[in-house]
Amino acid sequence: MTYTDLFENDDMKLINLLPQDGEAYYHGKIVDTATADMYLAKCLSKLSWEHDRAFIYGKEIVTKRKIAWYADKPVSYTYSGYTKMALAWPNFLRGMKQRVEGECGEVFNSCLGNFYSSGEEGMSWHSDAEKDLVENGAIGALSLGGERKFAFKHRQTGESVSLVLAHGSLLIMKGATQKNWLHSLPKTKRDIEPRVSLTFRQMRF
Numbered sequence: 377m378t379y380t381d382l383f384e385n386d387d388m389k390l391i392n393l394l395p396q397d398g399e400a401y402y403h404g405k406i407v408d409t410a411t412a413d414m415y416l417a418k419c420l421s422k423l424s425w426e427h428d429r430a431f432i433y434g435k436e437i438v439t440k441r442k443i444a445w446y447a448d449k450p451v452s453y454t455y456s457g458y459t460k461m462a463l464a465w466p467n468f469l470r471g472m473k474q475r476v477e478g479e480c481g482e483v484f485n486s487c488l489g490n491f492y493s494s495g496e497e498g499m500s501w502h503s504d505a506e507k508d509l510v511e512n513g514a515i516g517a518l519s520l521g522g523e524r525k526f527a528f529k530h531r532q533t534g535e536s537v538s539l540v541l542a543h544g545s546l547l548i549m550k551g552a553t554q555k556n557w558l559h560s561l562p563k564t565k566r567d568i569e570p571r572v573s574l575t576f577r578q579m580r581f
């Protein structure tokens with residue numbers, strides 16, 4: 377995808393990647409490579425990473441992927457049957473949030489970070505429609521590190537859309553996306569650099 381492919385026409389309106397029932401906008405790289413490198417290094421060394429846990433069919437799963445969870449208030453967030461407590465924003469992460477907000481015009485009050493140490497770690501099909509999140513709210517995913525494929529699949533039709541998320545790039549999902557589409561970060565056998573995604577969210581407090 378080239379820079380011009382991101383826009384519908386000369387008025388610089390971003391293209392909605394989803395053909396119906398949702399909205400997903402890929403902004404491409406919103407920071408230069410040196411800044412993205414610095415963001416990645418900060419996230420790897422300073423965020424409080426821990427393995428994710430979930431209950432799948434009543435069984436507790438501990439993921440290889442790690443997560444770190446921050447919000448404006450020390451709230452809890454429940455998904456996959458597991459409740460997590462949010463930590464307070466470190467200043468540098470708040471700065472990244474403001475950079476993302478400036479780019480997309482949305483305001484976020486929380487961030488779930490995901491850390492994938494290699495291509496063997498990914499995320500299977502799911503949607504982010506938990507009751508703790510604002511209904512039809514926006515999610516802004518800032519990607520840092522190894523480029524990865526990101527895929528959408530329509531819940532009813534099975535139609536799929538995918539793209540590659542570059543180092544320092546931003547993907548926004550909003551509107552009815554979480555109701556009608558699943559998304560995933562497929563695992564790959566390719567040799568991929570470690571990757572962090574910062575998924576800025578709008579929680580109901």
Ligand SMILES: O=C(O)CCC(=O)C(=O)O
Pocket residue numbers: 488490499504517526559560561572573575
């Ligand atoms: O790492 C990614 O880009 C995907 C993250 C994701 O799907 C999620 O946090 O719900």
